[in-house]
Amino acid sequence: MAEQTTIGAALVVGGGISGMQAALDLADSGYYVYLVEKTGAIGGAMPQYNKVFPTNDCSMCIIAPKLVECGRHPNIRIMTLSTVLDVAGRAGNFTVRVREYPRYVDVTKCIACGQCSGSCPKSVDDSFNSNIAKRKAIYIKYPQAVPLKYQIDPQACLRLKNPDKCGVCAEICPPGAINFNDRERDHEIKIGAVVMALGFQTFDPSKAKVWGYGVYPNVITSLQFERYLSPNGPTDGLLTRPSDRKPVKRIAFLQCIGSRDKNRCNNEYCSAVCCMYAIKEAMTVKEANPELDVAIFYMDMRTPGKEFDRYFERAKNEYGVRFVRSRIHGVEPKGTKGDLRLHYISVQGKQVEETVDLVVLSVGLETPDSMVKLAEKIGIHMTPDRFASISAFMPVHTSKRGVFTCGAFNGPRDIPQSVIGGSAAAASVSALLAPARHTLTRTLPPPPELDVRRQTPRIGVFVCHCGTNIAGVVDVEEVAAYAATLPQVAHVARNLFTCAQDTQDLLVQEIRDKGLNRIVIAACTPRTHEPLFRKTLKSAGINEYLIEMANIRNQNAWVHNQQPEVATAKAKDLIRMAVAKVSSLTARKPLRIPIAPSVLVIGGGVAGMTAALNLAQQGFQIHLVEKTTQLGGNALHLFQTWNGEHVPRYLKGLKEEVQQHPLIEVAYTSTVLAVSGHVGNFVTTIRTGANRKRVIEHGAVIITTGAKRYIPEEFEYGKIPKVVASIEFDKLHMHNETRVANGKSFVFIQCVGSRNQERPYCSKSCCTHSIQSAIKLKKEAPSRQIYILYREIRTYGQRERIYNQARELGIVFINYEMHGPPRIKKADNGVLVEVWDHVLHRPLEIRADVVILAAATLASPEAGDLATLFKLPLNSDGFFQEAHVKLRPVEFNVDGVFVAGLAHYPKPLEESISQALAAAAKAGRLLARKEINLEPNIALVDPVLCDGCGLCIDVCPYQAITLVEYRDGEGNPLKTVHVDQVLCKGCGICQGACPKRGVDVAGFTYAQIEAQIDAALDQSCVLEEDA
Amino acid sequence: MSREAKIIAFCCNWCSYAAADLAGISRLQYPGSIRIIRVMCSGMVHPEMVIHALDKGADGVMIIGCHLGECHYIRGNEMALARAEVIADTLEDLGYESERFRIAWVSSAEPERLAEAFREMSARLASLRETDASPSGIGE
Secondary structure, three states: OHHHHOOOEEEEEOOOHHHHHHHHHHHHOOOEEEEEOOOOOEOOOHHHOOEEOOOOEEHHHHHHHHHHHHHHOOOEEEEOOEEEEEEEEEOOEEEEEEEEOOOOEOOOOOOOOOHHHHHOOOEEEOOOOOOOOEEEOEEOOOOOOEOOOOEEOOOOOHHHHOOOOOOHHHHHOOOOOEOOOOOOEEEEEEEOEEEEOOOOEEOOHHHOHHHOOOOOOOEEEHHHHHHHHOOOOOOOOOOEOOOOOOEOOEEEEEEEEOOOEOOOOOEOOOOOOHHHHHHHHHHHHHHHOOOOEEEEEEOOOOOOOOOHHHHHHHHHHOOOOEEEEOOOOOEEEEOOOOEEEEEEEOOOOOEEEEEEOEEEEEEOEEOOHHHHHHHHHHOOOEOOOOOEOOEOOEOOEOOOOOEEEOHHHHOOOOHHHHHHHHHHHHHHHHHHHHHHOOOOOOOOOOOOOOOOOOOOOOEEEEEEOOOOOOOOOOOHHHHHHHHOOOOOEEEEEEEOOOOOHHHHHHHHHHHHHOOOOEEEEEEOOHHHHHHHHHHHHHHOOOOOOOEEEEEOHHHHHOOOOOOHHHHHHHHHHHHHHHHHHHOOOOOOOOEEEEOOOEEEEEOOEHHHHHHHHHHHHOOOEEEEEOOOOOOEHHHHHOOEOOOOOEHHHHHHHHHHHHHHOOOEEEEOOOEEEEEEEEOOEEEEEEEOOOOOEEEEEEOEEEEOOOEEEOOOOOOOOOOOOOEEEHHHHHHHHHOOOHHHHOOOEEEEEEEEOOOOOOOOOOOOOHHHHHHHHHHHHHHHOOOOEEEEEEOOOOOOHHHHHHHHHHHHOOOEEEEOOOOOOOEEEEEOOEEEEEEEEOOOOEEEEEEEOEEEEEEOEEEOOOHHHHHHHHOOOEOOOOOEOOOEOOOEOOEOOOOOEEEOHHHOOOOOHHHHHHHHHHHHHHHHHHHHOOEEEEOOOOEEEOOOOOOOOOHHHHHOOOOOEEEEEEEOOOOOEEEEEEEOOOOOOOOOHHHHHOOOOOEEEOOOOHHHHHHHHHHHOOHHHHHHHHO | OOOOOOEEEEEEOOOHHHHHHHHHHOOOOOOOOEEEEEEOOHHHOOHHHHHHHHHOOOOEEEEEEOOOOOOOOOOHHHHHHHHHHHHHHHHHHOOOOHHHEEEEEOOOOOHHHHHHHHHHHHHHHHHHHHHHHOOOOOOO
């Protein structure tokens, strides 16, 4: 039987954010995961970053919970210092050989005390810090590393090179964890599927001497700059000039170093992330030092992602970052004091010279040789740009069945795309291995829970520095000292990152050692981090609800960063309030309810169909609701993908698969009318074509309602028949209509309705689309004159290849950013387009046979209705706002609802498909659990105070409350109310209405709220400070 | 030294508390007198809590929920609005200016609106203090 040969385990190669996401989704979906990482700790590139764009969230803060989750998942086995030797077998049943290199430190013994490193005599360049600092021969990769275990660098260790030398670490290691005789070990692992998340390396600019990298000390890479800015970097976030440690006054960022460059390196592609990270780094440094002069020298500002253009505008207009459109070809020294000279030609055509004291090279992304070799060995085809060769229609499938890929190994991409890829790969593995789900996973019983009911509160307060996010504003030392004076506080500690693995271990230790029974975490927001700390409490044997977070970052340090004293005083108040609340919290148990094993998918475009099909392949029942009479959505108008794959053929196949799958039921001409219920048990009413109502019960929802196109109001559209929108042009082109067939001159106008005041966002796919159409036109008849009038050409990633091809074919690109949009006039037999030529610096008049407008993608007008029905936020452009732009890109804060495709933001087909698979992974992960733990925030009745007046019954929106009549011991008739635990959602509307304080919600009781109020207004504390 | 002005702001978990987190991410600035108390719904806040806060010395109290029609719990914010009218009347009876209490609506994607509501409330209370302090003003 096929079922018997399918193995319910997967191998994930690469422990960066993409691989971690794939591992977590798979492990939670019922598959055992081997997570193979070549270095000593997982995390990949993200821990090296200071902040992430476009939110400027601290990178460590958002990745730390994921690191911890991977580290303590019972169904993920992390194999560090390991590489894959070979993969044999077939999809569903592979045998993999993994070589684990020696760590020379016994991980079962190492307690990460760091004494070894403290006394190690040998220092070498620290690659984690991009070689701007040293580390010892025995080291941990970074302080928040998972696993938090030391390792010996055999290239650096004196003892490993010569057995007669040193060995001091072995002498002083308290638990005796050092083992110089450690040897490499080969493991043979049986798995059903492989996920390759091999990641990237940054381009090494010392290869080309022109930028002076490695020659002039004040030329550094963007990654080095990131380490300078990082609070956990070697300079604690303080930026000085490498040559003389003097403060920096003028910084120049040079873009496209090792990208879009066929001359100095063979990286023709655009690295897709450098524009955004340069803006981020420039903004960060300007924020700390507004007087600095920071300039970014670029060719095209490629900020096509969600909220990216607003970020770019903010950098320019609010932060005063200078943007100079010019490619700098060389950096020279000026004088002998370390200054650097840049020489360039401005957009006005003038020669300009600038002197700066720091040059930051925005280095591109590339695939390391070793990874290319590994891919070849496994049998994966690669693109000429040395990334995994993937179809836009199957964006995480390699050329080898059963082997999937994600992250930057699929082409340069940012964190959300990597996270989406990780989830998408997990969904594809889940579909493949569905018969073997739950065959190899295990569940660990939690440790016995301490009964704290009779104990007096012993509160532990943990104050997070959050790097410098909190500690840079709030005087954390003073705050911690203050917290120690609060009643019932038994222990106070400060941590660089309270969410990191080392602090979780510490928390458990302190709970046990100090007998703590309640915890206050003064850090960021409970909305993102409370689940992590709850798990930690659980693993320490404390009820997971005996925790309160004081939000001293988002709601304090960040909103009062100009007033440190105010922020410090407020932090004390917030901690006092949390301490007051936590001391009255009671132990609770989550409510366990079964999950309906079906998913409602709203919208039958490519994203909806992809999600539906994947989940059906995973074995779940799907209800696909489509408002029109046919499946296909916006893709019905598309002809080809960016790399020339034929969309109509693919769409036909996908539609047939969806229509024929026994687990998918499609409702055409249907819309959602009403929604009730919650994660695991939604009840949705739809109106079907015959104006009938149908009620669907489902465990999860995926929203893939797409977008609509902008109908241009400018450029004489609708007035001159020769001015058409790009989608219309595709149709004319496909049918070789006379305007196209006889056309000699074609003008494409970009950004029509996008990136303006009304819609300050980029529609992302139009540059590529226009260039493809232009190439096709030119190839059909090379004599045709073709112009593309643009603001920035945003052929990000490997799409750059078609931009280059277009230019080689003689297509003329004219930039209208500087001199304003072109003007259109009707002329004999055609259209006249007036534009300023940015190269010749004079006005140009082009006679066009057809003018093609690259019209914007707009949010679907129906999004608002769905947002209201499912209680979801929309962003200011009308697109659905995901829970977290970086790490929760397809989820909402409302559990069980997911989003994919154009409903989220304009994007090309392969990104919609990827995101749809990611949404399917999340829904599958939820449904695989079969039952769900709901927050026990339910209303509880106090029978002594409740007199059965019934006011609460009338206001309860869920009809969860009923009147109960009973008799007391003496037989007197009495009344009270009963709250149904499943129907109650814990809103507390009853609580707000009760005249007797007879009913309140656990975790938000009258007493707890009053305690918070009293603590917030406690005047004794103010006096204490004054004294 | 006069005591520090403090404003208690009850923020619902789904909209305004999320907006307050986003205000931080966006580095918006608002007065340091705001003390946010997270509640599940604006409809959860009992009028007694508002009065309790003022009795304990709060300068002002805010209840901030989701926009009407967008309540996570169907109509909790409508309940809060209905009670707000009662609260305003009661406050006058108890000798508090009704301006010391305010109800507002903010979605989770509107951090600027939240920050503005905080600034506005703070300014309103500051002008109230000035009136109190001036000889012609009526003190508490």
